[in-house]
Amino acid sequence: MNTPQHTLAAALHQARRIVVFTGAGMSAESGIATFRDKPDSLWAQFNTRQMATPQGWRENKQRVWAWYEGRRGAVMATQPNAGHAAIAQLAGTLQRLHGHEVQVDVVTQNVDNLHERAGSASVIHLHGSLFAPRCMACHRPGEFAPGEPDASLTELDPPRCQHCLGYLRPGVVWFGEDMPQDAFRQAEDLVDTCDAMLVVGTSGVVWPAAELPISAHNLGKFVAEINPTPSELAKYMRVQWPTSAAQGLPQLLNLLGTA
Numbered sequence: 001m002n003t004p005q006h007t008l009a010a011a012l013h014q015a016r017r018i019v020v021f022t023g024a025g026m027s028a029e030s031g032i033a034t035f036r037d038k039p040d041s042l043w044a045q046f047n048t049r050q051m052a053t054p055q056g057w058r059e060n061k062q063r064v065w066a067w068y069e070g071r072r073g074a075v076m077a078t079q080p081n082a083g084h085a086a087i088a089q090l091a092g093t094l095q096r097l098h099g100h101e102v103q104v105d106v107v108t109q110n111v112d113n114l115h116e117r118a119g120s121a122s123v124i125h126l127h128g129s130l131f132a133p134r135c136m137a138c139h140r141p142g143e144f145a146p147g148e149p150d151a152s153l154t155e156l157d158p159p160r161c162q163h164c165l166g167y168l169r170p171g172v173v174w175f176g177e178d179m180p181q182d183a184f185r186q187a188e189d190l191v192d193t194c195d196a197m198l199v200v201g202t203s204g205v206v207w208p209a210a211e212l213p214i215s216a217h218n219l220g221k222f223v224a225e226i227n228p229t230p231s232e233l234a235k236y237m238r239v240q241w242p243t244s245a246a247q248g249l250p251q252l253l254n255l256l257g258t259a
């Protein structure tokens, strides 16, 4: 059959290395976007300059730390959806069908940990992670204070670095900051060596992340998009399947098992 999902399944059957590139739409059905829409939530009081720039941190690190701890707590209260689960099962499903090793790497713009919690083994975070704080002074990874984060606090002292006693900062990329170079380079290497790229739940407007699907297309790779509406990247896609992550990806996994 010549539907988008059948063309996509046929391409994945041929692939040994697959990159899944995800954005906010991937986590929307886990309730993370809904949280953003609540009028009384921390999100509603979001002020970009205060909460997501190095200047905001210098002005009031207690306010910034409390806000990110609230976001981390909100993510911990959600669950990976059926789309995250299907991505985590993709490599194993193809391996069982074909008897050879298949590698699936996730490259995500999301700062939540839902891919990891669903069981994906290889996840690259292009915009950092709410779960990877680091020291402002020596840049080494830090640890959270024990206990559940309290989303009701508006100010909270950041924990201190166990090495140099500097303050820990949230491990996300702020406005005016570069993307982590190691993560971006790893993602570029994966794009260079993959056979197929699956783009899920991203509008394709955040740069330089959006370069990755375009570069996959320019290298002649099979690139497909799963988005309810076509993204800015649609013209680079061999296939555009208009569906959501939590609906489309489990269907795709079923189709792979039966086709």
Ligand SMILES: [Zn+2]
Pocket: 135, 136, 137, 138, 139, 140, 161, 162, 163, 164, 165, 166
């Ligand atoms: Zn330190």
